[in-house]
Amino acid sequence: MLKEERHTTILNEIRIHNRVLLTDLSNLLQVSEDTVRRDLKELDHKGQIKKVHGGAISTGYHSHNQIYAHDKKVVIAQKAIKLLKSGQNVLITGGTTNYELARLIPSKLKITFITPSLSTASQLLSHKHIEVIFLGGRLSHEGQIALGGSVVNSLSEIRADLCFLGTGYLDTVNGLTEFDWEVVQIKKAMIKSSDHVVSLAISEKLNSSQRYKVCDMDSINTMITELNPDDHILDSYRKNGIKIL
Amino acid sequence: MLKEERHTTILNEIRIHNRVLLTDLSNLLQVSEDTVRRDLKELDHKGQIKKVHGGAISTGYHSHNQIYAHDKKVVIAQKAIKLLKSGQNVLITGGTTNYELARLIPSKLKITFITPSLSTASQLLSHKHIEVIFLGGRLSHEGQIALGGSVVNSLSEIRADLCFLGTGYLDTVNGLTEFDWEVVQIKKAMIKSSDHVVSLAISEKLNSSQRYKVCDMDSINTMITELNPDDHILDSYRKNGIKIL
DNA sequence: ATAAGATTTGCAATATTTTGCGTTTTAATT
DNA sequence: AATTAAAACGCAAAATATTGCAAATCTTAT
Known part of the structure; x- marks a missing residue:
């Protein structure tokens, strides 16, 4: 599976559930947790999601900016x-x-x-x-x-x-x-x-x-x-x- | 449950009720009181809530007599x-x-x-x-x-x-x-x-x-x-x- | 087509974070 | 002061992150 595919899937999951667990993604995408972790890191860096301990949450909300930095x-x-x-x-x-x-x-x-x-x-x-x-x-x-x-x-x-x-x-x-x-x-x-x-x-x-x-x-x-x-x-x-x- | 989720829930509870009891949160979130205590500590430190004996209240504004009558x-x-x-x-x-x-x-x-x-x-x-x-x-x-x-x-x-x-x-x-x-x-x-x-x-x-x-x-x-x-x-x-x- | 170079991926070893429990300390109530 | 509830502290187990590394994969220039 291509990286871009994974990224879209991850973004979708988060859009639907507002959050996502790292382990679930690893299962869903059939790649190692490390890979998912790196994906999340990348997406977080782009500001599309917010990576947290154990998974990621959607960034669209107010909560992010308040605690950000x-x-x-x-x-x-x-x-x-x-x-x-x-x-x-x-x-x-x-x-x-x-x-x-x-x-x-x-x-x-x-x-x-x-x-x-x-x-x-x-x-x-x-x-x-x-x-x-x-x-x-x-x-x-x-x-x-x-x-x-x-x-x-x-x-x-x-x-x-x-x-x-x-x-x-x-x-x-x-x-x-x-x-x-x-x-x-x-x-x-x-x-x-x-x-x-x-x-x-x-x-x-x-x-x-x-x-x-x-x-x-x-x-x-x-x-x-x-x-x-x-x-x-x-x-x-x-x-x-x-x-x- | 992710820490961030708990935090959002706690903030919501406080926004609605103006205050929360530690024990209630522990039940609601299904985690130990210690964890809730640590969450509240963190949120307080960020200035998002005010931690008090037994729970937390919303920041600034209204005080304890808020509850009265x-x-x-x-x-x-x-x-x-x-x-x-x-x-x-x-x-x-x-x-x-x-x-x-x-x-x-x-x-x-x-x-x-x-x-x-x-x-x-x-x-x-x-x-x-x-x-x-x-x-x-x-x-x-x-x-x-x-x-x-x-x-x-x-x-x-x-x-x-x-x-x-x-x-x-x-x-x-x-x-x-x-x-x-x-x-x-x-x-x-x-x-x-x-x-x-x-x-x-x-x-x-x-x-x-x-x-x-x-x-x-x-x-x-x-x-x-x-x-x-x-x-x-x-x-x-x-x-x-x-x-x- | 292929070899050199870069990127991606999984793995293992090592750190860091989170969490619940027992104990001690502190605070509120009578 | 005595009693109780709550908070703080230290600890250890579990979960999660990070890092270096090597194998696999993809690029691309020749």
Whole structure:
């Protein structure tokens, strides 16, 4: 049986049952478990399925993205926290990385966070010593963040020490880009209101871009990825005078 | 059963019931309690649930008193939903009763809800057909709602068809009263912006009052409790020309 | 057609992960 | 304080993954 045939069969099985066991596939396809394992690995790498211990599950669901690259995000969040000092006024967007950041804030820091993101706000509120300002507006169903003119207006009345920009795509040529136009407006306003702009992105987001531009690379002061700061992947970013953590 | 499957099941259970018992999960998933414990630990670590003694609850928002008088609150919420019509602009406060209301909104209704409550907003957002406007401001750690002048200001620019006031204490002499002065300011502004004011309260809240006054009974158009509308406990409220459901 | 090179496959040895059980520690209740 | 339920810990067995390797298979250039 050809590899491509197996792959189609596997994808079908997962499409039907939402999950599949490695041993079952080995029986069904009449190949060794090793081969199936390698097939799953390949399909996972292509993003078509999610390989898990003992088999694979469908990737279409929400569950995948939430847990995806979780470890990397924790690493990023921990680096970001080192930038915080008591007394600061900090702008922060939504996204799972910033959510992690919000979770991990040490209790000794007394900081005011300002955010348009429901999930980030909620997480921040679990810390009794943190003050949280929510930027109101129409909430988007996808990102659970407030969008629109009211947010931008409110931001124009704010001066922040720091700004944590989550998600987004980074590229030395196009700078920071986003998929959603409204999100771009918010981020632009956030950057304008901050003394220091920090971009948090897992390395997958590097060297890729989306259709709308938030800012050039030189508007970003600090860049944080899960990689070692002197990883060669970051070489092209270094020359822009950006601090890399 | 794959670990990921268990995780999805656990998250679903919590999403539906807001909490789960460890022993129930152990039965449901047919694995040892230790395994469930490890699953919960993992999910908690990822921030997807909150692990507590004996089981787990959903993250952020609502706490243990969520469970209190839950059945009564569902009854109230169901009555309240009958007042809703597509196309309306509806103000809604926080509180567990309104949270239930938000949960139970039927999908055929196209409504815009405006709220200063994080938990209510978040729940409303789970309905794709509902538009949600969040009234931004400084968030309180206790109630998870936005307080302060910015909320009151925003409310002055809004005209709503309906206003659902949760919590609060009702009394024929003192009217609607509250414990928190800032909350009072918000509720006053909400009443001012609405054509029709609905008070939702479990019967325990009747005939009791707190230190700050929101409004007299005659500012309230409709009153909803879990009791039968012609229960004698409600007699004294009836004469104010209030509609009782 | 065939020989060199690359890819795929199965196997075995070695790691890693998962899981349930007994024991100890911790937390809630009376 | 005493009693009980739950959580944490360490452990060992079982299941699953990874790796190196050699045989089989497929490519492709001559």
